Amino acid sequence: MTQQPLLTLERVSKSFGPVTVVSDVTVHVHAGAVQVLLGENGAGKSTLIKMMAGVHQPDGGRVLVDGRPVQLPNVHAAEQLGIATIHQELNLVGSLSVAENVMMGRIPTRFGLVDRRELRARARAALDLIGLDVDVDARVGDLGIARQQLVEIAKALSVDARILVLDEPTAALTRRETENLFRVVAQLRARGVGMVFISHHLDEIAEIGDTVLVLRDGHAVAEVPASTPEDELVRLMVGRSIDEQYPRGTGPVAEGTEVLAVDGLSSAGSFSDISFRVRQGEVLGIAGLVGAGRTELLRAIAGADRYDAGTVTVRGRRLRPGDVGAAVAAGVGHVPEDRKAQGLVLDASVNDNLGYATLASTARMGLVDFAGQRRRAEQVAGTLRIRMHDIDQPVRSLSGGNQQKAVFGRWVIAGSTVLLLDEPTRGVDVGAKVEIYELINAITAGGGAIVMVSSELPEVLGMSDRVLVMRDGRIAGELSAAEATQDAVMTLATRDVAPAQP
Amino acid sequence: MTSTLEQAPPTTPDRRTRVARFLADNGALVGLVVLCVALFIATPDFLTGRNLLNIGIQVSTVAVLAFGVTFVIVAGGIDLSVGSVAALSSMVSGWFFASAGLPGWLALLAGLLTGLLTGVVNGLASAYGRLPSFIATLAMLSVARGLTLVISDGRPIPTSPQVSFLGSDVGPVPVPVIVLVLAALVASFVLNRTVVGRSMYAVGGNPEAARLSGLPVQRILVTVFALSGLFAALAGLLLAGRLDSAQPQAAVGYELDAIAAVVIGGASLAGGVGRISGTVIGALVLVVIRNGLNLLNVTSFWQQVVIGLVIAIAVGFDVLRRRTRTG
Ligand SMILES: Nc1ncnc2c1ncn2[C@@H]1O[C@H](COP(=O)(O)OP(=O)(O)OP(=O)(O)O)[C@@H](O)[C@H]1O
Numbered sequence: 158m159t160q161q162p163l164l165t166l167e168r169v170s171k172s173f174g175p176v177t178v179v180s181d182v183t184v185h186v187h188a189g190a191v192q193v194l195l196g197e198n199g200a201g202k203s204t205l206i207k208m209m210a211g212v213h214q215p216d217g218g219r220v221l222v223d224g225r226p227v228q229l230p231n232v233h234a235a236e237q238l239g240i241a242t243i244h245q246e247l248n249l250v251g252s253l254s255v256a257e258n259v260m261m262g263r264i265p266t267r268f269g270l271v272d273r274r275e276l277r278a279r280a281r282a283a284l285d286l287i288g289l290d291v292d293v294d295a296r297v298g299d300l301g302i303a304r305q306q307l308v309e310i311a312k313a314l315s316v317d318a319r320i321l322v323l324d325e326p327t328a329a330l331t332r333r334e335t336e337n338l339f340r341v342v343a344q345l346r347a348r349g350v351g352m353v354f355i356s357h358h359l360d361e362i363a364e365i366g367d368t369v370l371v372l373r374d375g376h377a378v379a380e381v382p383a384s385t386p387e388d389e390l391v392r393l394m395v396g397r398s399i400d401e402q403y404p405r406g407t408g409p410v411a412e413g414t415e416v417l418a419v420d421g422l423s424s425a426g427s428f429s430d431i432s433f434r435v436r437q438g439e440v441l442g443i444a445g446l447v448g449a450g451r452t453e454l455l456r457a458i459a460g461a462d463r464y465d466a467g468t469v470t471v472r473g474r475r476l477r478p479g480d481v482g483a484a485v486a487a488g489v490g491h492v493p494e495d496r497k498a499q500g501l502v503l504d505a506s507v508n509d510n511l512g513y514a515t516l517a518s519t520a521r522m523g524l525v526d527f528a529g530q531r532r533r534a535e536q537v538a539g540t541l542r543i544r545m546h547d548i549d550q551p552v553r554s555l556s557g558g559n560q561q562k563a564v565f566g567r568w569v570i571a572g573s574t575v576l577l578l579d580e581p582t583r584g585v586d587v588g589a590k591v592e593i594y595e596l597i598n599a600i601t602a603g604g605g606a607i608v609m610v611s612s613e614l615p616e617v618l619g620m621s622d623r624v625l626v627m628r629d630g631r632i633a634g635e636l637s638a639a640e641a642t643q644d645a646v647m648t649l650a651t652r653d654v655a656p657a658q659p
Numbered sequence: 660m661t662s663t664l665e666q667a668p669p670t671t672p673d674r675r676t677r678v679a680r681f682l683a684d685n686g687a688l689v690g691l692v693v694l695c696v697a698l699f700i701a702t703p704d705f706l707t708g709r710n711l712l713n714i715g716i717q718v719s720t721v722a723v724l725a726f727g728v729t730f731v732i733v734a735g736g737i738d739l740s741v742g743s744v745a746a747l748s749s750m751v752s753g754w755f756f757a758s759a760g761l762p763g764w765l766a767l768l769a770g771l772l773t774g775l776l777t778g779v780v781n782g783l784a785s786a787y788g789r790l791p792s793f794i795a796t797l798a799m800l801s802v803a804r805g806l807t808l809v810i811s812d813g814r815p816i817p818t819s820p821q822v823s824f825l826g827s828d829v830g831p832v833p834v835p836v837i838v839l840v841l842a843a844l845v846a847s848f849v850l851n852r853t854v855v856g857r858s859m860y861a862v863g864g865n866p867e868a869a870r871l872s873g874l875p876v877q878r879i880l881v882t883v884f885a886l887s888g889l890f891a892a893l894a895g896l897l898l899a900g901r902l903d904s905a906q907p908q909a910a911v912g913y914e915l916d917a918i919a920a921v922v923i924g925g926a927s928l929a930g931g932v933g934r935i936s937g938t939v940i941g942a943l944v945l946v947v948i949r950n951g952l953n954l955l956n957v958t959s960f961w962q963q964v965v966i967g968l969v970i971a972i973a974v975g976f977d978v979l980r981r982r983t984r985t986g
């Protein structure tokens with residue numbers, strides 16, 4: 158392209174302390190084009206876009222806008238130049254309304270007072286653009302992660318940006334919302350907006366990308382067209398090919414003993430009359446649309462929330478409602494959907510975060526087993542390939558995918574035999590996903606049982622021995638691995654679909 | 660895992676940012692040293708044995724009180740009641756000795772137990788009663804002070820010899836200083852080595868994540884406030900020992916000194932961050948400033964202004980430190 162790029166990062170580098178995270182990378186963002194950044198967890202993608210957003214300043218190299226060098230000392234400066242960014246980790250204020258979050262920093266006023274009607278109307282327009290059907294007065298903290306992500310997208314879309322940067326916007330979205338987003342992206346592209354897009358879903362790249370910049374360990378290793386075949390992209394990214402994305406065998410021994418029994422579980426407004434069994438060695442997938450009650454169900458089983466009726470039984474032992482400690486003691490592990498808000502203590506170290514579930518059980522006379530903890534943490538960090546420079550670094554400074562692995566790793570250390578996984582691979586790269594799947598296989602082979610909720614339908618289909626489909630808080634049907642196809646699941650998930658609840 | 664590390668070219672350490680980071684990380688310590696040097700130059704009275712012992716005695720009360728508050732702040736709460744609880748504990752101890760005729764050492768224990776119990780009440784109210792700790796302990800601030808006045812009828816009560824011993828000297832060393840050192844070791848051990856201590860950081864850093872990991876958040880909170888009450892009682896007994904009597908108006912306003920010491924020491928009021936060593940330094944900063952201003956004949960009115968500014972600067976350092984970390 159000979160046309161002048163809207164934005165260029167020219168030979169930029171960035172280090173944190175002694176660790177160089179991005180080194181000598183050049184990226185161009187052209188008007189009406191989508192530049193994809195691709196790379197493993199920790200390759201430096203988010204760091205790169207933070208230099209476009211004014212969050213980080215490059216240690217070396219320059220930022221050019223319309224061919225002119227600029228300084229982006231802070232987020233505001235980037236916004237002034239028409240750069241809008243959707244960061245990988247959500248930046249919403251949970252206690253404020255959807256409308257206030259969408260219009261944050263641009264709240265319309267009349268005579269110095271907030272103009273509520275205008276505020277609602279503008280927020281509504283932004284939400285309609287991506288087809289998010291929630292009450293603009295709802296508290297953001299009450300929404301699930303997928304809807305929060307859509308609020309974040311609406312917020313970025315509602316500023317008239319020339320450059321839109323999207324860091325893994327689809328990680329928590331189901332196919333339907335992703336399609337909505339891509340429709341908007343296509344419109345923006347036609348209007349000449351330049352975009353940067355990051356995703357670990359390789360199929361999305363050809364769908365909306367134009368060019369792909371592949372990063373490895375902070376270095377740009379290739380620049381290829383987005384139409385490049387997926388296995389070639391994988392090879393460029395990880396330096397090897399991946400044979401099997403979903404390494405699930407033929408399933409469990411049919412007669413495995415029952416590990417988890419859920420009977421008549423109901424919780425007003427979330428789900429009702431849910432009953433199912435999970436046997437030793439089994440992976441039960443739960444599919445459904447956003448808002449079908451899957452997350453709420455998992456939380457109830459894990460003891461995170463109370464419920465109105467029904468029972469949860471693990472290996473014959475009934476769990477006390479709303480008691481996470483009891484569930485953990487019974488061998489239950491829960492990977493919550495939102496790692497930042499529910500999974501991690503961001504200022505604590507990787508080591509500490511990996512050890513919270515086993516802090517008490519490994520202690521001697523109330524004293525922490527530091528040596529053992531460090532050994533276990535280092536081992537599991539190795540297994541999961543958590544990329545870090547020091548196990549004592551705050552977990553906040555890990556890349557998004559590596560943070561996700563840390564939440565998972567906690568339960569690996571705990572040796573949990575009933576794992577409740579809510580979006581277990583959100584933001585995890587293709588290679589590391591396979592490692593998590595292998596771990597799932599190892600856990601089930603050792604007699605464990607797994608319940609998995611994921612917005613990524615191929616993942617649910619590829620890894621489950623049985624699939625429950627939820628619709629509006631109820632079980633709409635059950636499919637065996639053989640019966641479970643995208644079409645069969647979607648038919649069950651959407652039949653007679655009532656207007657989505659806010 | 661370490662591939663990025665190995666491939667990283669040897670970075671030339673940017674001296675300016677390194678110095679900036681050291682200053683930001685150890686702001687309170689640097690401030691303390693600067694303060695001491697300045698006072699040493701300004702007045703010959705500062706660096707005398709007597710003055711230093713004086714500082715040691717004053718620091719002991721503030722610091723012991725602040726250790727308890729450190730637990731609470733690390734766990735994401737606040738304890739406004741420690742000053743009143745200190746007074747109540749010493750008063751109860753005095754009453755048991757002087758009016759009920761309990762043996763002196765039992766009276767001392769009764770004082771400590773009083774602090775522990777008020778702390779448990781604070782903890783129950785905020786963990787199970789779901790009151791914000793600010794409100795729960797504000798109520799306790801008033802209740803405990805009121806009870807102190809009721810018990811004493813507004814008059815000082817003489818303390819047992821065991822409590823008075825806490826205010827005496829062993830050779831040249833004041834007992835409060837010994838108690839301070841022991842209390843610091845214990846507090847630091849609890850915070851760093853025990854399950855409860857490590858859990859406090861998790862609960863303060865992200866209570867929801869702590870809960871979903873299976874940590875007994877409510878029980879931890881009760882323990883935290885109980886510890887705070889216990890340390891407050893100890894501080895109260897130190898104070899009473901020095902005066903040989905439990906005073907109904909003892910330790911009024913000390914909760915603010917304690918909180919200031921913790922914050923100057925680098926803890927974050929948002930929770931999840933804080934250390935005992937920082938709190939010791941924070942308490943020293945406060946006491947040395949007061950001591951210095953006294954030596955320089957600055958009125959107590961101006962002292963308050965200066966202390967307020969110091970707290971603002973300390974928090975400013977905290978903000979700066981966060982920025983250099985994430986930025
Ligand atoms: N503030 C920081 N301090 C120290 N290291 C950091 C900091 N921020 C990022 N890093 C490190 O930089 C590397 C690149 O992180 P980055 O977030 O850019 O990865 P990413 O490509 O976006 O990965 P993911 O796919 O997991 O989101 C990681 O190894 C991370 O640990």
Ligand SMILES: [Mg+2]
Nearest residue numbers: 203245556557
């Ligand atoms: Mg990232």
